[in-house]
Amino acid sequence: MNAVKRTRRQGLSESQFGYLMVFPALLCIGLIALYPVVQTFWLSLHRLRLQFPDMTKFVGLQNYITIFGDDRFINATINTVEFTIVSVALELVFGLCIAMLMNKEYKGRGLMRAAALVPWAIPTTVSAMMWKFIYNDQLGVLNDILVRLHIIPEYKAWLGSEVTAMGAAIVADVWKTTPFMALLLLAGLQVIPRELYEAATVDGASAWRQFITITLPLLRPTILVALIFRTLDAFRVFDLVYVLTGGGPGNSTETLSVYAYKTLFRNMDFGMGSALSVIIFVFIFIISLIYIRILSSGSSAE
């Protein structure tokens, strides 16, 4: 008995002990995160329509084959990619400008920092409703401003035409998430040693040159982290689009998440809907991998 006990205690190596310590946390993550993912994947291999629960059967990869031949899926993917690239690029540019402003010493900086966060603090659904009113064709403040400035001759239905609806959604997203980008970048800016700028100024480098040679390279890891967050968020965009346009006009703003949601809860097709969710998951996984690769290659080069 004693011998067994002793070997067991000795067998518990440092790393095993470590696993034991994190086991409760891993269990939690497993239950909360892993189980739904596995379950969704399992469902995606079935024909499962809630209208006919008795007719559920295993169909292998059939759902995936159907989806990849589906025009609507391709359309949704293009919309999602367009939304992600344009909105994240704009957010990065604006976010960087705002971050640099907030990093300067001036009176009322604290107030400015707090005020800049307001759009981010508003729940997306609420800000989407707000933008819906701003774009309204009868009472919208955007129409009012543009007509008064003689930029457009008459009120337009911004969310009612394919030409403007996606742009309108992107503007609303940029407005909401630029502060988040700015805040992340500000944190990065604050760790850049001030002496570098002082030295550069002494050497006679212009502000632009300082920005290119000091700020950008040193901010690179922060920018990448911020881009990861925002790209993944933008790629999964749901609430903003759902409230603003519901995917219209003519499905021109339907993103992958909206399509998956409609397939799941409107068409009650849990097999296809799960397959769509898995595809979104895979896309996001790939995007994350690319970013992490860039991030690690950058840090090893330094």
Next chain:
Amino acid sequence: MKRFKMLSLLLVAILVVGLTAGCGGGGQQSNNTNTQQEQNAQPQQNPEPVTITYRAGKDTSERTQMLIKQFEEENPNIKVDFQEMPWSTDDQHNAYVTALQAQDSSIDVVAMDVIWTAEFASAGWLLPLGDKFPQSERDKFLSGPLEAVTYNGEIYALPEYTDAGVLYYRKDIISTPPQTWEELMEMSKENIGKNGIRYGIVFQGNQYEGLVCDALEFIHGNGGDVLDSNGNVVLNSPQSVEGLKEMVSLVEEKIAPEGVTTYMEEDARNVFQQGDALFMRNWPYAWAVVNGDDSPVKGKVGIAPLPHGPNGKAGAPTLGGWNLAVSKYSKHPDEAYKFIEFMCSDAGQKTTALVGGNLPTRKAIYNDPEVLAKNPFYKDLFNAFISARPRPVSPFYPQISDSMQINFHKALTGNITAEEAIANVEKDIKSIMGK
């Protein structure tokens, strides 16, 4: 090091024991309360009040609140928790699906759009009500709405109110309402720019279920149809295309505002109520609201059957309406049924007609003098109401509707032609029904 490990192990052990102990304690506690409740319940004669949850879409009138109050007064042991849902029927549908597929028991009474019966019944989420709802009672209801709560011969809901698209017009400007869509366009062109009229007509043009209702009225009203009596898809006909074209031309020729492609019922009503539009396609509920005390067009509004197309004989309103069902997962099915029975009783239907302006489902209410005094159009439009055309009945209706929403909206926003839209929808429906 070893000591540290021991200490840590001890800590883990304490944590685990603490957790399980915590759970045990919780269980014991709830056991205690159970016995307490039982003890409390024994000496009492009256049963504890039961709260049932009633979920339904946004109500712009006082109707629901009044009916609930009346019901609670009559049934002091039942409390009704009314949870208002979004206006859009699609959003309500998705909220129900989320809850019911998880077998959520927090909804007792489900307010269902007419188009969901097949789907929800087929999914097994509704309590069959046939044995509680005898034939003698059924005979008192209009046949259309009664059919809409029946699936495979079983009754799954009671018809709360029925709906049919109608044409609102400004009777202070126009003496006789138009018979055809062409006449409507003529009248609109004549009057735009006069008397504060900026638009000919407003309707429901957003990409959602309302668009399907409106578009089908143009198609049905021109002799087109989605399915024939044998269930074959016959949508792609010259009549359907011509009907949809008339709808598109309302937008193209700027008779409807450009933004109509973003309008739901309430958006259309707001424009009409401000006095900006000459005509409005809407459901009868709007009658009570546009004639409300704070309405700028109060007393200036007439109501007429919908116009028809060149190949149609009469306007073809889409059958709408809402039904009340009991969720299969309800813990209080008897109380829930009592509530829906009340809502669909003569008294309930009368309040529905008087306060909500919604069309009753019981035939008798259409002869009630008080109701007719408030809603004089019930008499004139009765024939139009009972001939309202249902949307295709199928457990896959949402998918059929989805295809119509997307393609009709593309046609309306000028992205594809009416011919293409009709052909796309026909192709989709065939593949959906073939499944």
